[in-house]
Amino acid sequence: MPLLVYILGLTIFSITTSEFMVAGMMPSLAQALGQPVTQIGYLISLYAMGMVIGGPLFTIGLLRLRIPNKKGLLWLLGLYALAQSAAASANNYEVMAIARLATGVAGSVCFGLSLAICAEAVKPQMRGRAAAVVIGGLMLAGVVGVPVSTLIDQHFGWRASFWLVVALALLCLGLIALLVPPAKASDKVSLGDELGEFRNRHLWAAYASSALIIGAIFAAFSYFTPILTEVSGFPPSSIPWLLGVYGIANVVGNGVVGRFADQYTIPIMVGGMIVLGSSLALFAVFAHHQNISVALLIVTGLVGMSMNPAIIARVMRTAHPGPLVNTVHTSVINIGLSVGSWAGGAGIAAGYGLRSPLWVGVALAFLGLVSLLPYLGHKPHDAGSAAYPAGVD
Structure with a gap:
């Protein structure tokens, strides 16, 4: 299995940890943002809304511009890190809500691009096995990512958990830039084809x-x-x-x-x-x-x-x-x-x-x-x- 596949798994781990870690730090966020816990719960829903609606629309935009998968993933990981940084720096609920919606959109596109690059990186008969490695990042987020982010929140504050995800996203961005080969003209898929x-x-x-x-x-x-x-x-x-x-x-x-x-x-x-x-x-x-x-x-x-x-x-x-x-x-x-x-x-x-x-x-x-x-x-x-x-x- 190419090393790249594991890096894509780490990317999914980072994104999914960010999606669900709010559940483990609701009291801290409620106190910091001056909102009831029920309102903090909507931050998870906003992330999911960004994934469901914004992700496909943003992907259509990338395809219309004929941006290769590698470049698209690098751009979106950069956007993800930026939006996550805004969330980590938020001092009010409105900024946090907008940041969560933006990370949901970027996360959905990163998910799709990661699986597309994974499919290109291995033989067709190995795609399911490679996808298991990439999706393994999602599984580990629940077992490792969310509990660790909760512990960090309890000992260092909720902002430290958000900044850790920023660091992971930037690490993945750098590794993908190094490991994913440039797209060949024959590899590019047009919006019409998609x-x-x-x-x-x-x-x-x-x-x-x-x-x-x-x-x-x-x-x-x-x-x-x-x-x-x-x-x-x-x-x-x-x-x-x-x-x-x-x-x-x-x-x-x-x-x-x-x-x-x-x-x-x-x-x-x-x-x-x-x-x-x-x-x-x-x-x-x-x-x-x-x-x-x-x-x-x-x-x-x-x-x-x-x-x-x-x-x-x-x-x-x-x-x-x-x-x-x-x-x-x-x-x-x-x-x-x-x-x-x-x-x-x-x-x-x-x-x-x-x-x-x-x-x-x-x-x-x-x-x-x-x-x-x-x-x-x-x-x-x-x-x-x-x-x-x-x-x-």
């Missing part, structure tokens, strides 16, 4: 599967803490280590899936959805048993977010893995995350209890499985297009 990929209905089918899979995971994950404390009976002090175990399971599953995602893309996703749906259903039934809950928490971690290498490998084979295809995929994943989390909360609000998000996750996993079945048993090409069902063009 937009043409969206006429492929199999790409939209792949996007739909991605949204349903991520939605199923986050419908449950968003409410693990109240489920584990109020239904399973764990003390609040045990939640950090329980979520840490879940995060480690994510990392392990991501590594395993990444090894086989290129060769067995659809079977892995189908099997993953069956196991995920089953584990969430069992979790809902036996949530009052602590030992069973921990076991199912681990199983969910192993087969949940670890599907990322497979869903990315599928998209990369369904269409040319250019920056717009990957950035829109990032937006779709964030939409699935938001809808899943909202649907899980809606079940609780409707009076169905704290177990209802788990059942919502089961329903979304079933829909994800249904979306995959037409593609089961059709071996994908090594590059360029998906495993289309027989007789479909």
Whole structure:
């Protein structure tokens, strides 16, 4: 695996740590900015909004200007570092909110460009494995990045955590400038070529599967803490280590899936959805048993977010893995995350209890499985297009 792929993984680690670290420092930010905690929570939503809406629009602008992937990534990492610096220096909520929106836009484009450069850096048959390394940065952000940024906040203040992300972004910028070769004329993809990929209905089918899979995971994950404390009976002090175990399971599953995602893309996703749906259903039934809950928490971690290498490998084979295809995929994943989390909360609000998000996750996993079945048993090409069902063009 080229060293560049690991540098791209570090880039994703930096971006994702910045996205979620606000959750671990809400009291500090609330005090510093003079806002209630609920208002601080919107800073995460603003980042996600930038990713979902601004990322694809900004990528279209880069393509219209025919800016090569390397130059685009360097520019966006520079913008990211600048916006993150503004957040680190913010003295009021308005500046912080604008900075978070800007980092969300830049982060989404960096995500798409990183995956596009990753696809160019390895052979087509290794794209899933390489994507697992890059997406591993996202997994490690939850296991390492967010806890470390929280510790830094507690000992050195919240600004130090923000400045650390600036330093990481600048480090990645320098390494990418050194390691990514200049684009050849034949490597440049025009806006028309990129937009043409969206006429492929199999790409939209792949996007739909991605949204349903991520939605199923986050419908449950968003409410693990109240489920584990109020239904399973764990003390609040045990939640950090329980979520840490879940995060480690994510990392392990991501590594395993990444090894086989290129060769067995659809079977892995189908099997993953069956196991995920089953584990969430069992979790809902036996949530009052602590030992069973921990076991199912681990199983969910192993087969949940670890599907990322497979869903990315599928998209990369369904269409040319250019920056717009990957950035829109990032937006779709964030939409699935938001809808899943909202649907899980809606079940609780409707009076169905704290177990209802788990059942919502089961329903979304079933829909994800249904979306995959037409593609089961059709071996994908090594590059360029998906495993289309027989007789479909």
